[in-house]
Amino acid sequence: MNKPLRIAVAGLGTVGGGVASVLLTRGKELEERAGRTLDLVGVSARDKSKNRAANVSKIAWENDACALAKSDADVIVELIGGEEGIAYDLVKSALLAKKHVVTANKALLAYHGAELAALAEENNVALKFEAAAAGGIPIVKALRESLIAYGIDSVRGILNGTCNYILTQMEATGQSFADVLKDAQKLGYAEADPTLDVGGGDTAHKLAVLSALAFGVTPNLKSMKIEGIEHITPDDIRFAREFGYRIKLLGLARKRGDHIDQRVQPAMVKLATPLADVEGPFNAVVANAGEAGPFFFEGRGAGEAPTAGAVIADLVDIARGSFGAPFGRPAKRLTRNDTQPGPRSCAFYLRFEVLDVPGVLAEIAGRLSESEVSIESMIQRGRAPGEPVAIVMITHESVETSVASALKAIAASAKVVAKPCMIPMESR
Numbered sequence: 146m147n148k149p150l151r152i153a154v155a156g157l158g159t160v161g162g163g164v165a166s167v168l169l170t171r172g173k174e175l176e177e178r179a180g181r182t183l184d185l186v187g188v189s190a191r192d193k194s195k196n197r198a199a200n201v202s203k204i205a206w207e208n209d210a211c212a213l214a215k216s217d218a219d220v221i222v223e224l225i226g227g228e229e230g231i232a233y234d235l236v237k238s239a240l241l242a243k244k245h246v247v248t249a250n251k252a253l254l255a256y257h258g259a260e261l262a263a264l265a266e267e268n269n270v271a272l273k274f275e276a277a278a279a280g281g282i283p284i285v286k287a288l289r290e291s292l293i294a295y296g297i298d299s300v301r302g303i304l305n306g307t308c309n310y311i312l313t314q315m316e317a318t319g320q321s322f323a324d325v326l327k328d329a330q331k332l333g334y335a336e337a338d339p340t341l342d343v344g345g346g347d348t349a350h351k352l353a354v355l356s357a358l359a360f361g362v363t364p365n366l367k368s369m370k371i372e373g374i375e376h377i378t379p380d381d382i383r384f385a386r387e388f389g390y391r392i393k394l395l396g397l398a399r400k401r402g403d404h405i406d407q408r409v410q411p412a413m414v415k416l417a418t419p420l421a422d423v424e425g426p427f428n429a430v431v432a433n434a435g436e437a438g439p440f441f442f443e444g445r446g447a448g449e450a451p452t453a454g455a456v457i458a459d460l461v462d463i464a465r466g467s468f469g470a471p472f473g474r475p476a477k478r479l480t481r482n483d484t485q486p487g488p489r490s491c492a493f494y495l496r497f498e499v500l501d502v503p504g505v506l507a508e509i510a511g512r513l514s515e516s517e518v519s520i521e522s523m524i525q526r527g528r529a530p531g532e533p534v535a536i537v538m539i540t541h542e543s544v545e546t547s548v549a550s551a552l553k554a555i556a557a558s559a560k561v562v563a564k565p566c567m568i569p570m571e572s573r
């Protein structure tokens with residue numbers, strides 16, 4: 146009989162509470178799968194008196210999570226969160242103490258992934274993080290193991306359930322971003338401080354992890370262009386539909402010569418394609434894997450059950466002795482990817498809010514033409530007398546920097562009342 150795997154869980158919130166609950170209630174099933182028992186031997190959180198999803202009253206409690214790294218546990222599960230402080234200190238000291246680590250902390254990996262992976266390899270222990278990108282979707286294992294025979298050309302995904310929920314609700318109700326966000330906060334789909342989600346930062350953390358796995362680059366947020374969804378209006382959502390598209394916040398990483406172009410931005414996705422149909426808080430990832438063609442993954446990106454399930458899958462792998470380099474290649478071989486993405490060439494959706502006065506359309510068309518941006522289609526929508534008019538255009542394939550410089554000139558016109566909006570059209 147193999148000896149039990151001794152597990153300590155730091156953080157007993159949404160994910161940690163779920164993990165403790167599965168370990169305490171589904172032991173027999175897990176033992177069959179893992180070939181040994183998975184024993185919960187220690188826990189830590191801030192407040193011992195809080196009610197938890199799991200009854201941990203008989204499990205050794207540590208007020209200081211870092212003390213778990215000195216305990217006799219074989220694996221430390223870090224489910225506290227945050228890129229610095231206690232989470233970083235705990236993971237680092239656990240790896241140095243030759244303990245396996247499982248984490249769901251994408252922020253930690255985006256900032257310190259390469260350093261922690263090197264530490265895990267030097268100490269011959271696992272650093273596993275299936276739950277850190279797209280929650281319950283097994284995309285980490287797919288990129289690290291299942292798809293390695295193919296060169297990955299690009300990874301694109303809807304990686305933040307809060308943003309996808311807000312965009313879906315804006316389309317369903319016609320409400321503004323601010324109103325839908327307020328409702329989402331009441332329903333628990335958005336944090337009290339939603340900046341990291343709606344500003345694209347959380348998607349960037351996950352994209353950094355996926356890029357490292359797919360392309361062997363060091364996770365690096367500085368090489369990403371990051372834009373959120375705060376400026377998307379109900380008009381944009383309605384016009385997108387009229388043109389046959391839906392707006393999604395995408396994380397995109399693709400090969401461009403010897404560089405990996407990484408960006409987070411709202412994009413127009415064609416209706417009736419798999420990504421366009423991903424609704425509400427769901428996540429999805431498309432991995433384009435050379436001749437093997439695209440692979441599409443969809444599922445729940447957050448919540449207790451899917452995220453705890455991903456952590457448990459990592460623990461079972463460790464129990465079976467199945468782990469390798471955290472990013473699928475030796476950490477020393479990860480390459481730096483310091484360059485910001487170059488300008489994209491694609492069609493763009495443009496929206497202008499203008500005064501209803503003669504000559505305004507000619508002025509916009511003139512500025513675009515000066516920058517060699519040509520228009521494929523256009524909609525002009527009148528509003529109540531005296532209110533600004535929305536002019537919306539789809540360009541032919543154009544260079545991003547040319548469109549941006551035309552928009553800068555147009556924004557300076559006295560006839561234009563708001564900053565023009567520019568959203569790339571995804572071709573597939």
Ligand SMILES: NC(=O)c1ccc[n+]([C@@H]2O[C@H](COP(=O)([O-])OP(=O)(O)OC[C@H]3O[C@@H](n4cnc5c(N)ncnc54)[C@H](OP(=O)(O)O)[C@@H]3O)[C@@H](O)[C@H]2O)c1
Nearest residue numbers: 156157158159160190191192210224225226249250447448
């Ligand atoms: N929630 C999701 O669906 C989801 C999905 C994917 C990834 N993740 C990641 O999973 C991690 C945990 O997220 P979560 O949603 O479970 O967070 P959460 O519900 O806020 O739980 C955080 C836990 O950490 C504990 N904690 C905070 N500071 C601590 C400290 N100094 N020492 C010990 N424990 C401390 C808290 O203790 P108290 O309970 O006593 O306050 C709480 O139990 C994060 O990295 C997050 O990004 C979450």
